[in-house]
Amino acid sequence: MIGIAGAGAFGTALAVALAKGGREVRLWARDPDQVRQMRETGRNEVALPGIALPENVSVHAQIGEVTHGQALLLAMPMQALGAALDASPEIDGRQPLVACCKGVDLTTLRGPVAVIEGRRPGAPAAILTGPSFAADIACGLPTALTLATTGDGEALQELLSTPTLRLYRTDDVIGAELGGALKNVVAIAAGTVIGAGLGDSARAALMTRGYAEMVRLAEALGARAETLAGLSGFGDLVLTCTSAQSRNFRYGCALGKGEAFDPKVTVEGVATARAVVRLAEGKGIDMPVTTMVNALALGRIALNDAIGQLMSRPLRQE
Template identity: 40%
Template sequence: MANVAVYGAGSWGSALAVLLANAGHQVSLIGRQPDEMERLKKQRENARYLPGVVLPPGLLPTTDLTLLKADLVVLSVPSHSVREAARMIKPYLRPGCIVVNTAKGMEEGTHLRLSEVLTEELPKNPIAVLSGPSHAEEVGRDMPTTVVVASDVGTAEVVQDLMMTPKFRVYTNPDVIGVELGGALKNVIALCTGIAEGLGFGDNTKAALMTRGLAEIARLGVALGGHPLTFAGLSGVGDLIVTCTSLHSRNRRAGVALGQGKPLETVLRDVGMVVEGVRAARIAYQLSVEKQIPMPITEQAYKVLFEGADTKVAVADLMLRGKTHELEEVVEMSWLK
């Protein structure tokens, strides 16, 4: 049994806290709102973010940051809050304690991957990344799920041993770059498949966006140092499938609303939780321009989100692009190298 602290009491943090407590660990679920954490403690349910999931006896909802002196710390905050959260928890961490980041995104402005942000802020702590097709609503209900943890081999295997259960299978991968980029960039494609659905298009359109979207993700990911085969794994095609198709997906739901003509500000307010694909679209587009990587779907997403482009015009622009040969792009992506 390990002493684990989960910092961030949203849906994913709560689900992982439940998972770890049910695995026999002593778990502190640390939030910032005293009233909310007291409510979780009394009701034994996070009714706002994870309704219907019972918090097991081994899970303590709290605001006590001193409980971050744990064997393992799971950081479960939105991507734009990672640096601030790291600075907040730093004084309480034990040197050498592994910090597992679960956010899927990149830092705006710097374009740093989140593990790079954490390495800057927490130089005395090994950093691991947890990613893959894993909706909190299903993990919290103990539905079979597979994920990947990326770090150096030793760190990744420690996390694997602590988190693996009969219903939560954890793979390891040393390709931190590829795992992080796959998890961040698939949110952009999920927004686009949602937009297509909102426009009334069907499965053919969504399959095309997912397939060509994966090509874009891999193309940029390899250019930034990721291993090409990582994008064929859980943090690439696996996470892409679940985020583009699931009713639980905030990015997909936001895309549907955009496709139906709702303004972005209204969509974000109605979703009520962070839609990571919006920030990711800006960052991915900026990187594609900087690195001169063709990413036509991402480019159209950027234009719709930030330049007011009409969604139907964006689809037409994608369909009427210059002719290309599919296998040339597959070779360019180095899938088989």
């Protein structure tokens, strides 16, 4: 059995894909009304409409009912991960705990695996990340992800792989974490460029310079550059910066157009930008794209001023 804590779009999609791959899956939802709706309809119309739950997916209201399988996937927003672990002693870490979120914790300035290890010392911890949209995974479209763990991840890789969900394993946890986190910030910037009508050429330039920032910070924190060139970095960056399915990209488009964005939608890149600015300042790393995204999100700078500052930076060798 595989447990999944979190019945948002991604958690539900993973439940569907793993169940279709022959696994028994237990899915926990925090909202009792959502549990009731999913049990009655066999669907998660709130987060992933139109997708039927396979018979080997059961939905639970008590988190303790999903914590005793071969692995527990923690499919919740990055900024909620630490609090969820604090509130759930049932998550005892006897089985691998796999973070299925992207970002940097605002309190500790650490990634998901470090947050897990800090609260469950000795528990096998990993992160599942990479270029993926929940709807694609749930519909059985081919998807490749990165599974990063400092332990022996071969059995976990086998457990979580299906005919349509291919996992690649790495021991560069920091690189995988930062790739998934930082690409959301760049996606906001890319969406802002498109929303402001600056064109695809400007987006390509922005993505390239944003990727350079990702590598600079990751290497400064001990990651390997080649990890950022893989699925969890470059692959995820391309997907998130070029599709309206991305919440971060859509949020950026709204910024570029000067429009309000639905406050109920989680945009991980906003919190990540705030955390990364602090992290980069502490390391003396220059991250102009991230700095501008943070300033725009906080309303500290006008869009035209942000564009002007980026375009007026000193000319130098690439």
